[in-house]
Amino acid sequence: MATFERELRVRAPLSEAWAFHSTEEGLLALTPAWLNLRVERIERPEGGGDSDVLTEGTRIHASVRPFGVGPRQAWVSYITEREEREDTAYFVDVMEDGPFPEWEHTHALYADGEQTLLRDRVKYRTPAGRLGDEAARFGLAPMFWYRHRRTRDILDGP
Numbered sequence: 001m002a003t004f005e006r007e008l009r010v011r012a013p014l015s016e017a018w019a020f021h022s023t024e025e026g027l028l029a030l031t032p033a034w035l036n037l038r039v040e041r042i043e044r045p046e047g048g049g050d051s052d053v054l055t056e057g058t059r060i061h062a063s064v065r066p067f068g069v070g071p072r073q074a075w076v077s078y079i080t081e082r083e084e085r086e087d088t089a090y091f092v093d094v095m096e097d098g099p100f101p102e103w104e105h106t107h108a109l110y111a112d113g114e115q116t117l118l119r120d121r122v123k124y125r126t127p128a129g130r131l132g133d134e135a136a137r138f139g140l141a142p143m144f145w146y147r148h149r150r151t152r153d154i155l156d157g158p
Contacts (some may be wrong), residue, residue, distance in 0.1 A: 001102055002126075002133035004140045007119040008148040012155040014111035017118065018089040020155060021107055022082070024052045027060075029154065032146040036065040038072070054091065056082040073099050087111040100124050100136075118151065120144060 010017060020026045024042065031037040045057030054060070058079040063072040075098035082091040088110050095103035102125040110117040122140065126132035 001123045002130075002136070004122045004124070004137060004144070005120065006144045006148060007117060008151060009112070009115055009117050010152055010155045011115055013114050014087065014089060014109055014116045017109050017116040017151075017155055018084060021109065021118070021151075022054055022089075022091060024054065024060075027054070030147045030150050032143055034067055035143070036068060036072075038063050054079050054082075054093075056080065056091070059096070060093075075099070077105075099127075101127055116155075118148075120147070 020029075024039065028037065028039070040061040040063060042054075042061070043059040045055060056079050060077045060079075062075045062077070064075055065072045076096040077093040077098075078096050080092050080094050083089065088108070090106060090108040092104060092106045094105075102123070104123045106119075106121045108119045108121070110119070124133070124136065126136050128135070
C-alpha cells in the first residue's frame with residue numbers, strides 16, 4: 001500500500017484540537033468545497049449516544065462529487081480505533097466502501113505545551129495499481145493542504 005503523510009502544528013491545546021477533530025462538524029469544516037461532500041447518515045455504535053463525536057464503531061455514510069463532475073461517489077468510513085490520553089489522542093477511519101479498495105486514515109494529535117502537533121497518515125491503494133497510487137498523491141496533497149490551512153484558521157486564533 002502507498003502512504004501519504006502530512007503534519008501541522010497549531011497554537012491550541014490538545015484538548016481543544018481533539019474536541020474539534022473528532023466530530024462531524026470538524027469533518028465538514030475540513031473538507032474542501034470542491035469535493036462536494038454530503039454526509040448521508042451516521043450510524044452510531046450501540047450505546048454511542050446522540051453526541052456528534054465520532055466514537056469507535058461509528059460508520060459514516062457520505063458521498064462526494066469532485067468539482068461537480070460525474071455521478072456522486074459513495075464513501076463509507078468506519079472508525080476502527082479511538083483513544084485519548086493525557087498527551088496524545090488519535091482515531092483511525094477505514095474506508096469500507098468507496099473509490100479506493102484500501103484506505104486507512106490515522107488522525108494523531110500530540111500535546112506540546114499549549115500547542116498541538118497533528119499528524120495525518122493515510123495508507124491506501126487505488127484500483128489502478130502502483131501508477132494510480134502515485135497519481136493519487138496529486139489529489140491528496142491539495143486536499144490535505146486545505147485541511148491543514150482550515151485547521152490553522154480555526155484553531156490558531158487571532
